[in-house]
Amino acid sequence: xxxxxxxxxxxxxxxxxVHAAAEKMALTVGFTEDAALDLGLATREAAINACRxxxxxxxxxxxxxxxxxxxEGLRVDVRDYGTGFDPMAAPDPTDAGHRMNTxxxxxxxxxxxxxxxHFGYDPHEGMTVTxxxxxxxxxxxxxGRVH
Amino acid sequence: xxxxxxxxxxxxxxxxxxxxxxxxxxVQLRQTVLDLLExxxxxILLNLESVSYMDSAGIGELVACYKRAKEKAGVVKLLNxxxxxxxxxxxTKLEEVFDTFNDEKxxxxxx
Numbered sequence: 735x736x737x738x739x740x741x742x743x744x745x746x747x748x749x750x751x752v753h754a755a756a757e758k759m760a761l762t763v764g765f766t767e768d769a770a771l772d773l774g775l776a777t778r779e780a781a782i783n784a785c786r787x788x789x790x791x792x793x794x795x796x797x798x799x800x801x802x803x804x805x806e807g808l809r810v811d812v813r814d815y816g817t818g819f820d821p822m823a824a825p826d827p828t829d830a831g832h833r834m835n836t837x838x839x840x841x842x843x844x845x846x847x848x849x850x851x852h853f854g855y856d857p858h859e860g861m862t863v864t865x866x867x868x869x870x871x872x873x874x875x876x877x878g879r880v881h
Numbered sequence: 882x883x884x885x886x887x888x889x890x891x892x893x894x895x896x897x898x899x900x901x902x903x904x905x906x907x908v909q910l911r912q913t914v915l916d917l918l919e920x921x922x923x924x925i926l927l928n929l930e931s932v933s934y935m936d937s938a939g940i941g942e943l944v945a946c947y948k949r950a951k952e953k954a955g956v957v958k959l960l961n962x963x964x965x966x967x968x969x970x971x972x973t974k975l976e977e978v979f980d981t982f983n984d985e986k987x988x989x990x991x992x
Contacts, residue, residue: 746903746904746938747904749902749903749904749936750902750905768965771934771965775934775936775965778902778936779936779937782903782936782937782938827973828972828973828974833973833974833975833977833978834944834947834948834978835941835944836941836942836944836945836948837937837941838937839937839940839941839973840937842937842972842973843936843937843969843972846972
């Protein structure tokens with residue numbers, strides 16, 4: 735079930751709104767503050783990538799963000815109208831040779847902060863990045879951190 | 882993002898607060914460090930204690946500040962990264978690049 739949809743111009747300044755929507759929705763359905771921030775940050779990165787690499791900051795093109803409540807937690811689809819990209823072709827920014835790059839960490843953050851990340855490309859509909867964050871029971875670990 | 886600058890001996894401490902994100906905090910951070918370097922302040926300690934989070938643009942700007950300082954024979958070090966900021970520095974392996982401290986006095990004498 736779609737719970738919310740945002741359609742924003744391909745401008746980085748809209749990343750705050752997209753981030754806030756995902757984070758707020760995660761809090762609303764019961765994620766911890768830390769997990770909700772993780773989803774907000776991952777969604778922000780997906781939206782920035784969609785603006786930059788997908789739509790190439792063409793303000794005539796929009797970025798569409800759909801937030802779904804699913805049984806496991808939340809799913810976010812971020813769609814742009816570019817020509818797609820190969821996520822496997824992106825260099826690992828943690829490699830010593832790329833660590834001092836000033837860009838290229840968006841995928842790393844997305845992968846780290848959600849449970850599942852999927853990429854889909856349709857020549858007519860553009861590129862869709864799907865992020866899934868699972869809602870797990872609160873468990874106190876030995877380190878005192880809540881997951 | 883909030884920025885406050887303190888000079889302690891040969892070190893300039895930049896107290897940052899809020900978030901370092903695309904189009905906002907990253908621009909302020911860039912300009913602050915640029916101004917300091919152009920003003921001859923070469924020992925810069927970025928206090929991240931009150932920074933709640935960064936995005937990839939904010940992280941990229943930290944790296945840019947580090948490189949810019951190095952080009953001018955300066956150095957940028959980090960103080961008190963916490964929570965999500967610490968997680969991000971660890972995730973990106975930048976904790977291996979930056980000299981990072983949890984104690985301001987210890988950081989100050991390291992320059």
